[in-house]
Amino acid sequence: MLKVIAQDFIKPEHIEDVMPLYRELVKKTKEEPLCVSYDLHINQKDPGHFVFIEEWPDRAALDAHCDTEHFKRLVPQIDQYQRSPGTFLLMDVFQ
Amino acid sequence: MLKVIAQDFIKPEHIEDVMPLYRELVKKTKEEPLCVSYDLHINQKDPGHFVFIEEWPDRAALDAHCDTEHFKRLVPQIDQYQRSPGTFLLMDVFQ
Numbered sequence: 366m367l368k369v370i371a372q373d374f375i376k377p378e379h380i381e382d383v384m385p386l387y388r389e390l391v392k393k394t395k396e397e398p399l400c401v402s403y404d405l406h407i408n409q410k411d412p413g414h415f416v417f418i419e420e421w422p423d424r425a426a427l428d429a430h431c432d433t434e435h436f437k438r439l440v441p442q443i444d445q446y447q448r449s450p451g452t453f454l455l456m457d458v459f460q
Numbered sequence: 461m462l463k464v465i466a467q468d469f470i471k472p473e474h475i476e477d478v479m480p481l482y483r484e485l486v487k488k489t490k491e492e493p494l495c496v497s498y499d500l501h502i503n504q505k506d507p508g509h510f511v512f513i514e515e516w517p518d519r520a521a522l523d524a525h526c527d528t529e530h531f532k533r534l535v536p537q538i539d540q541y542q543r544s545p546g547t548f549l550l551m552d553v554f555q
Contacts, residue, residue: 368501406463406551456501
């Protein structure tokens, strides 16, 4: 199982612009057949800091997610409002 | 619901020392009555980078966790092997 933390940093004046884009991205991604979980969070100390916690069966499933119509359409729209580059972290579950 | 990401950065030569400490911390924490979820992960690119993803009903439950016998005993033992200070992030679930 692959766990992912993906973090976005959005300009304060554009938080309202990204909300419907994130809403659609979460909804469509949860409908992907290989998606185990895909949940979005907001830093309690920074309303422009958005944090995805994702779970995929393997790297191929994550790659397939990044190649979906909704990902390729919505992520560039979100990214235009970034104040700094996003980060992502791929993790194995501790045994 | 409160979600937490807590990250530890352990010296490479001490990874084997922290493994049993983390194992006990995870086991005991999952037994806490207020713990919703508490899962540990390892960065695929850095075996000394440990990442907890935690879920608590509220801040009081997290504070109670930090006041347990196992937390106060095990975390200082883990921390002596850190290569840099740990970080934590408190988050609300995106609606």
